[in-house]
Amino acid sequence: MKEVTLKQIAENLGISITTVSKALKDYPDVSKKTKTLVKQEAKKLRYKPNVFAVNLRTRESKTVGLIIPEVVHHFFSSVINGIIEQAEKKGYLVIILQSNESYKLEKKQVDLLISKRVDGIMISLANKTVDISHLKRVKELEVPLVMFDKISKLMDCSKIIINDREAAYTATKHLIDSGCKRIAHFRGALLPQNSIDRFLGYKKALEDHGITYDSSLVYICENVDYEDGINAAKKLLEDHDDVDGIFAITDLAAIGAISVFNERGIRVPDDISIMGFSNWFVSSAITPSLSTVDQPGYEMGVKTFKLLYKEMKARRKNKEFEPKTVELETRLIKRNST
Amino acid sequence: MKEVTLKQIAENLGISITTVSKALKDYPDVSKKTKTLVKQEAKKLRYKPNVFAVNLRTRESKTVGLIIPEVVHHFFSSVINGIIEQAEKKGYLVIILQSNESYKLEKKQVDLLISKRVDGIMISLANKTVDISHLKRVKELEVPLVMFDKISKLMDCSKIIINDREAAYTATKHLIDSGCKRIAHFRGALLPQNSIDRFLGYKKALEDHGITYDSSLVYICENVDYEDGINAAKKLLEDHDDVDGIFAITDLAAIGAISVFNERGIRVPDDISIMGFSNWFVSSAITPSLSTVDQPGYEMGVKTFKLLYKEMKARRKNKEFEPKTVELETRLIKRNST
Numbered sequence A, B: 001m002k003e004v005t006l007k008q009i010a011e012n013l014g015i016s017i018t019t020v021s022k023a024l025k026d027y028p029d030v031s032k033k034t035k036t037l038v039k040q041e042a043k044k045l046r047y048k049p050n051v052f053a054v055n056l057r058t059r060e061s062k063t064v065g066l067i068i069p070e071v072v073h074h075f076f077s078s079v080i081n082g083i084i085e086q087a088e089k090k091g092y093l094v095i096i097l098q099s100n101e102s103y104k105l106e107k108k109q110v111d112l113l114i115s116k117r118v119d120g121i122m123i124s125l126a127n128k129t130v131d132i133s134h135l136k137r138v139k140e141l142e143v144p145l146v147m148f149d150k151i152s153k154l155m156d157c158s159k160i161i162i163n164d165r166e167a168a169y170t171a172t173k174h175l176i177d178s179g180c181k182r183i184a185h186f187r188g189a190l191l192p193q194n195s196i197d198r199f200l201g202y203k204k205a206l207e208d209h210g211i212t213y214d215s216s217l218v219y220i221c222e223n224v225d226y227e228d229g230i231n232a233a234k235k236l237l238e239d240h241d242d243v244d245g246i247f248a249i250t251d252l253a254a255i256g257a258i259s260v261f262n263e264r265g266i267r268v269p270d271d272i273s274i275m276g277f278s279n280w281f282v283s284s285a286i287t288p289s290l291s292t293v294d295q296p297g298y299e300m301g302v303k304t305f306k307l308l309y310k311e312m313k314a315r316r317k318n319k320e321f322e323p324k325t326v327e328l329e330t331r332l333i334k335r336n337s338t
Helices: A006-013 A017-024 A032-045 A074-089 A103-115 A133-140 A164-177 A193-208 A226-239 A251-263 A297-316 B006-013 B017-024 B032-044 B074-089 B103-115 B133-140 B164-177 B193-208 B226-239 B251-263 B297-316
Strands: A063-068 A093-098 A121-123 A145-148 A158-162 A183-187 A218-220 A245-248 A273-275 A292-294 A325-328 A331-333 B063-068 B093-098 B120-123 B145-148 B158-162 B183-187 B218-220 B245-248 B273-275 B292-294 B325-328 B331-333
Touching (some): A063 A074, A063 A103, A121 A297, A133 A145, A164 A183, B063 B103, B063 B297, B133 B145, B245 B251
Parallel strands (some): B145 B158
16 A cells, blocks of 8 residues: 655645644644645545654653463453553553463563563563563663563562462461361462462461471472363372362362362362462352452552553653562452362 | 664764664674674664664554453453464564443544554454444555454454354254253343344244244343353343243353352253353353353454455555455354253
């Protein structure tokens, strides 16, 4: 398609480019008649204003980037919901990239967003990410950056998190308070900080309540999903017959476990109690309904963009910005699985 | 932040802008030594290449827009997954906007994407959308456009759909084949085409099998979600005591209904059979597991981008493009709720 410019419209009408530009933007100092003429001509020529380029005055693209491990996951899609709603309110568009938990892809996506001149980047790390030099580069280039949920402690930037260790401690303590004495843990992969912290919270709760930690009761759920929960539950039933409680790293894994127990006639919570994590709405719909920890996804999205916006605003005004870490509240939700 | 240009790097090193540009792009006709010098200087000055602007040679932004009614819905997040994966493979970034089922917002978002110069637009309509002049404008401006799932029959553009009427017919027939004689329908809002088509498929199946259609058995689930399913099921139990089957427009609504029946001791499928729609993975995890129609979200996303890509390619080469409608296969999935 041939590109139509302001110049062409101006030439066709025999007026100045400035007048055309002002007419299209509805400036008060252009007559109504001229505005109508210009708009008709623009429509006729199929003129499209070019605002995708970096705004030359403000040097802003009004576009931000979001890198997220996966989009098909209730927690992450809630975060996306919070981010895009908040961004739109402030006049920013969001480019969303999915790292599929791959470090290599995440690195490539960070470079891509930088080269696309986004005004800021929001990221939740892939499970495989250890080296954070790609994020250090974002910082060096002075591109505003906020990490959320899966963060790196080594990175000096704004972060929106929950206190995973404390929340996991509370969840495990709830199982202990309900009378459980042999508590298994379905944990996530070895690297992500939130997976480590939830494991440590579980361990600490056992120790504080006189229960000896037994590493054979810890099962790794690499993708923390429904299938992983099914497999871990099956393995647990083969390995141990005395476990009376499970703290699962996600509701998905917990629901997988419940489906195995339902199938085999093992009664939840009479024979075994189960705690999830995240408070996915389905957790209240299954039988028995699942006790869990509420992890505020939508709120995390809103706060992530708000913090990024603050940094972008400071950068625009050439002001110093001190990175902040915001910790969101979690809540223990008691239902019928414990 | 002050903008660093190729010119500054060239001036600092006393070489030409062309050489700087070539060095940064690793052209073979620039010496290794010069490349190193240029790259060091670029790093020192925090130079960022500007590729966010429309590429002047190809007139492409390599960015496409996606407008979707909601992101926190398993079907739609699966579509997003398919779209962004496919787009990234072809070197395109995706801006995602959520219309929240609002016509007004959807219209604004279409204008915004046009003004941002995206190379193409993918859209699933909001429930409230009747007037499609905003989409006709996309067409007039020759911006490639693909509609998916919730489409408008009045719009002449490419579409990726399923045969909702046929799929609903099959689902209802499955209830009839299982012995149901009084079948209720939890339908969606009145406007969306897929909601209309699923209703018509339900009605036709009844008529073809000698069952009189009774409009009092049709309940509207405005948001087709879990809460809607709960409310419709409660209302149904108040209104009728002879219903022995339900065809719900989504798995979510069906699962809401199951939770009501479980709570009240009504046995599924012995007292009442339930069919869902979409084959959300949770539908196999609940008790009883839900019979449903598989609606391929991920595949719909992949096909939507592929079709958009074809149109963008044709447009780039100034070739004619004939809009296509692709109908994806659905599958009846029999589980324990029927």
